[in-house]
Amino acid sequence: MIHVDDVTYFTRGYCFALALELHARAGFPLRVFHSDNDHHHHALVKLPDGQFLDVRGIQNRDAIKRHWGPGILRAVGPDFFKDWSENVEVSLGKLGKKRLNRVANKLLQRLVTLKCTECPAIKVVSREPCFYDFTEVTTICPRCEKDPKKKARHDRLLVPSRGTTRKAKHDRRAQNKK
Numbered sequence: 766m767i768h769v770d771d772v773t774y775f776t777r778g779y780c781f782a783l784a785l786e787l788h789a790r791a792g793f794p795l796r797v798f799h800s801d802n803d804h805h806h807h808a809l810v811k812l813p814d815g816q817f818l819d820v821r822g823i824q825n826r827d828a829i830k831r832h833w834g835p836g837i838l839r840a841v842g843p844d845f846f847k848d849w850s851e852n853v854e855v856s857l858g859k860l861g862k863k864r865l866n867r868v869a870n871k872l873l874q875r876l877v878t879l880k881c882t883e884c885p886a887i888k889v890v891s892r893e894p895c896f897y898d899f900t901e902v903t904t905i906c907p908r909c910e911k912d913p914k915k916k917a918r919h920d921r922l923l924v925p926s927r928g929t930t931r932k933a934k935h936d937r938r939a940q941n942k943k
């Protein structure tokens with residue numbers, strides 16, 4: 766049994782355990798990346814904005830292919846991984862539940878969804894340590910920002926009224942809904 770860091774543990778071994786945990790906790794659908802070059806498979810989850818999440822953080826499709834080389838991403842169910850632990854246990858030992866919890870917590874706690882005020886676009890980002898503890902933030906997406914009408918409407922949300930801003934109220938309402 767070898768000792769490895771979290772990234773190696775959850776990319777070259779227990780990637781499927783982390784994906785299953787994220788799927789169970791947050792409902793994110795499971796994906797598996799099949800590399801063309803070797804027979805390596807990597808498990809991860811798909812985020813609501815179309816990006817993907819694994820121990821390395823949020824990545825889009827291009828970033829995954831840059832890292833793993835050419836291959837395809839496929840939707841799978843939890844059963845797809847049922848035989849995977851047998852091979853992994855040989856080199857990494859039984860799955861470390863504490864380690865799994867710690868890494869899953871860290872990843873999920875950092876997710877922030879940016880929502881456009883002018884269209885249904887969303888983008889999931891990883892919270893920087895200095896960010897406030899919001900899980901949802903209203904903003905304007907790059908596409909709407911190019912439209913002067915939408916930009917102006919969005920900016921009016923930021924105009925202060927009686928000591929508070931409509932944007933702040935909007936954010937608070939969004940936060941309270943959680």
Ligand SMILES: [Zn+2]
Pocket residue numbers: 881882883884885886905906907908909910
């Ligand atoms: Zn937008």
